[in-house]
Amino acid sequence: xxxxxxxxxxxxxxxxxxxxxxxxxxxxxxxxxxxxxxxxxxxxxxxxxxxxxxxxxxxxxxxxxxxxxxxxxxxxxxxxxxxxxxxxxxxxxxxxxxxxxxxxxxxxxxxxxxxxxxxxxxxxxxxxxxxxxxxxxxxxxxxxxxxxxxxxxxxxxxxxxxxxxxxxxxxxxxxxxxxxxxxxxxxxxxxxx
Numbered sequence: 133x134x135x136x137x138x139x140x141x142x143x144x145x146x147x148x149x150x151x152x153x154x155x156x157x158x159x160x161x162x163x164x165x166x167x168x169x170x171x172x173x174x175x176x177x178x179x180x181x182x183x184x185x186x187x188x189x190x191x192x193x194x195x196x197x198x199x200x201x202x203x204x205x206x207x208x209x210x211x212x213x214x215x216x217x218x219x220x221x222x223x224x225x226x227x228x229x230x231x232x233x234x235x236x237x238x239x240x241x242x243x244x245x246x247x248x249x250x251x252x253x254x255x256x257x258x259x260x261x262x263x264x265x266x267x268x269x270x271x272x273x274x275x276x277x278x279x280x281x282x283x284x285x286x287x288x289x290x291x292x293x294x295x296x297x298x299x300x301x302x303x304x305x306x307x308x309x310x311x312x313x314x315x316x317x318x319x320x321x322x323x324x325x
Contacts, residue, residue: 143170143273145235147291148177148282149304152318155281159210162301165266166292168217168234168242174269178208178217178262180292181300188261191216195245198253200260200293208262217265218243219292221258228255240289258293283312 148165167177186205189196208217220243230244294300305316
């Protein structure tokens with residue numbers, strides 16, 4: 133777990149966990165974001181726990197049977213929601229074309245959906261499709277972390293493909309242990325406490 137921006141560079145391949153009571157923007161409230169890129173000019177990630185009601189079948193009929201349950205588009209973030217980002221986890225020993233690792237030791241990365249679905253799916257254990265992304269300009273994310281809006285944690289390979297994405301925020305907080313784990317039980321409305 134990281135608290136200062138000096139310790140958070142680079143964040144690619146790590147998780148941002150929204151701090152309850154601090155980050156109340158409806159786009160990010162109680163979200164878990166997997167950072168795909170981060171550097172001097174800013175960062176880009178996808179929200180892992182916002183499934184939509186839109187089946188993958190609608191925009192990508194050829195990919196429907198290959199996506200990890202639930203087979204819906206996920207809202208990856210508020211930026212460019214017409215942009216599609218797919219995450220995949222290759223089968224052991226596989227390195228498919230059109231795959232770029234984000235978690236090098238964990239074998240999770242982006243997948244090129246313009247490839248032949250049947251050929252690519254034969255090499256993947258998991259696939260999830262996101263519409264849009266979360267983006268930060270230079271210094272913006274570091275300022276948000278310094279303000280306490282995000283906890284930073286290591287990602288596990290199953291985070292991006294959780295079969296119960298609605299519970300991911302609590303699950304990730306709980307596995308951090310210590311004081312941070314207590315935030316998993318933070319009430320949706322602090323007046324209920």
